[in-house]
Amino acid sequence: xxxxxxxxxxxxxxxxxxxDVLARTFKNEVSTVLTxxxxxxxxxxxxxxxxxxxxxxxxMPGKDGLTLYKEMKEIRPDLSVIFLTAHGDKxxxxxxxxxxxxxxxxxxxxxxxxxxxxxxxxxTSRYQSLIKEILEIFLYHYTDVDPSSFKNLLYEEKETxxxxxxxxxxxxxxxKKNASDT
Numbered sequence: 001x002x003x004x005x006x007x008x009x010x011x012x013x014x015x016x017x018x019x020d021v022l023a024r025t026f027k028n029e030v031s032t033v034l035t036x037x038x039x040x041x042x043x044x045x046x047x048x049x050x051x052x053x054x055x056x057x058x059x060m061p062g063k064d065g066l067t068l069y070k071e072m073k074e075i076r077p078d079l080s081v082i083f084l085t086a087h088g089d090k091x092x093x094x095x096x097x098x099x100x101x102x103x104x105x106x107x108x109x110x111x112x113x114x115x116x117x118x119x120x121x122x123x124t125s126r127y128q129s130l131i132k133e134i135l136e137i138f139l140y141h142y143t144d145v146d147p148s149s150f151k152n153l154l155y156e157e158k159e160t161x162x163x164x165x166x167x168x169x170x171x172x173x174x175x176k177k178n179a180s181d182t
Contacts, residue, residue: 007052007122008032012042012068013084014060018107022055025111026118039063046072051079053102053121058085058092066095073099080125082117084109138165 019035058065086107136147142165
């Protein structure tokens with residue numbers, strides 16, 4: 001990565017040497033790197049910091065990565081997570097992906113490959129956040145739906161509202177454009 005990505009990554013691994021390598025690898029790639037070698041403290045770190053991405057080991061003493069991931073998702077449902085582990089059996093990989101993990105990378109990893117995976121996860125997270133903000137603006141201005149209740153709607157209801165809001169926005173933009181052309 002050439003440019004520093006304005007993001008915070010939390011690395012959680014019970015091996016301090018791995019955390020050190022990861023911190024050095026990403027110190028010029030993102031604006032903030034946080035590390036935690038204790039999965040029990042990782043939740044506190046997540047609660048007290050704005051974290052864009054967590055890179056999480058699967059097997060750690062005290063709490064396994066899948067359990068920790070579930071607890072992290074309770075705090076931040078939209079949290080992006082990449083598992084980085086030497087113990088990636090098929091069932092663990094499937095469970096992590098079922099829970100919404102962005103990716104699963106085996107140790108040992110190739111440094112540039114991990115950088116690419118992290119970059120893609122951060123970009124996807126950023127775009128999803130922007131789309132959510134745009135959608136909330138559309139819903140607020142062009143429907144009578146409370147944006148905070150949108151996530152509880154059925155897929156079909158969401159799609160109908162989005163199409164309706166976009167249709168109204170296009171009409172209003174079209175009217176403004178036509179008025180400025182005359």
